[in-house]
Amino acid sequence: ERFKEGLTKTRTSFSDRVNDLVFRYRKVDEDFFEELEEILISADVGVNTVMELIDELKDEVRRRNIQDTREVRSVISEKLVEIYQGEDEASPQLNVEDGRLNVILFVGVNGVGKTTTIGKLAHKFKNEGKSVMLAAGDTFRAGAIEQLEVWGNRVGADVIKQSAGSDPAAVMFDAIQAAKARKADVLLCDTAGRLQNKVNLMKELEKVKKVIERELPGAPHEVLLVLDATTGQNAMSQAKQFSSATEVSGIVLTKLDGTAKGGIVLAIRNELEIPVKLVGLGEKMDDLQEFIAEQYVYGLFA
Ligand code: GDP
Numbered sequence: 001e002r003f004k005e006g007l008t009k010t011r012t013s014f015s016d017r018v019n020d021l022v023f024r025y026r027k028v029d030e031d032f033f034e035e036l037e038e039i040l041i042s043a044d045v046g047v048n049t050v051m052e053l054i055d056e057l058k059d060e061v062r063r064r065n066i067q068d069t070r071e072v073r074s075v076i077s078e079k080l081v082e083i084y085q086g087e088d089e090a091s092p093q094l095n096v097e098d099g100r101l102n103v104i105l106f107v108g109v110n111g112v113g114k115t116t117t118i119g120k121l122a123h124k125f126k127n128e129g130k131s132v133m134l135a136a137g138d139t140f141r142a143g144a145i146e147q148l149e150v151w152g153n154r155v156g157a158d159v160i161k162q163s164a165g166s167d168p169a170a171v172m173f174d175a176i177q178a179a180k181a182r183k184a185d186v187l188l189c190d191t192a193g194r195l196q197n198k199v200n201l202m203k204e205l206e207k208v209k210k211v212i213e214r215e216l217p218g219a220p221h222e223v224l225l226v227l228d229a230t231t232g233q234n235a236m237s238q239a240k241q242f243s244s245a246t247e248v249s250g251i252v253l254t255k256l257d258g259t260a261k262g263g264i265v266l267a268i269r270n271e272l273e274i275p276v277k278l279v280g281l282g283e284k285m286d287d288l289q290e291f292i293a294e295q296y297v298y299g300l301f302a
Helices: 002-006 008-025 030-042 047-063 069-085 114-127 144-155 168-181 198-215 233-245 264-272 293-301
Strands: 102-107 132-135 158-160 186-189 222-228 250-254 276-280 288-290
Touching (some): 002 293, 008 069, 030 069, 069 264, 114 222, 114 250, 114 288, 158 168, 168 186, 222 233, 264 276
Parallel strands (some): 132 186
């Protein structure tokens, strides 16, 4: 249900166009596939992914001797799920276990929804009865620490911080010590996302990660890259940059409610081979969902 609502924009543009196509063509031919290709590309599914999908559709149509375009429609959703899931068994679930301190590091450029996602996820964990702490590792952007504190107060999570401009690695050191001492279940770590100096940013992230690794063997248990779905191919290039600089274990795709180009989920998964673990479907506390491919594709066509 939440997927259905959150994907309204993508759904109306995407499935309305597919339905219109099915209605106009009735019989499957080369022109039909060409128009379908266009629709998928304009939904940001990504050129390579679209090519792969169209090839597989054509094969399937030939194999099953499908002639009616209405039947192709259901094959499309089957194939979308298959392509999304890929060949590996990358778990869509967050690597969070009971009985240990779980550390999740959030990376991504300013404005993508990193702080909001941390707040929403903290809320979700609190609802599950876990004790949650936040680390204010973005010491660079004015207001970032205060914004995290607002979320901390709202959801009931302690925030470990230092003054603006201080060393983020030192904040992480403090945060891990505090989380251990207070026996927290989850520590969610914010980081800076300034893009003015990419090299320094990536170095800073490495340093932050090293401190976490040193202070808590096995941590960070997740490094989540937050991307704004409304930025389309820009999000793709951010994903490439971050994942080449640091090991990203999963992606959070925010603002899916604000775009008609929700196909970006497929492009990211298929072309970068990083699982999308969470999606943001709005600005409210509850507007964060675990990503489940079947539900997502169903949301596109429902
Ligand atoms: P940060 O700079 O990455 O920490 O970004 P923020 O968390 O401050 O978010 C930037 C803006 O995006 C804020 O206005 C958020 O309310 C908004 N935002 C974050 N996630 C979502 C989402 O899933 N949907 C919508 N519509 N807005 C979101």
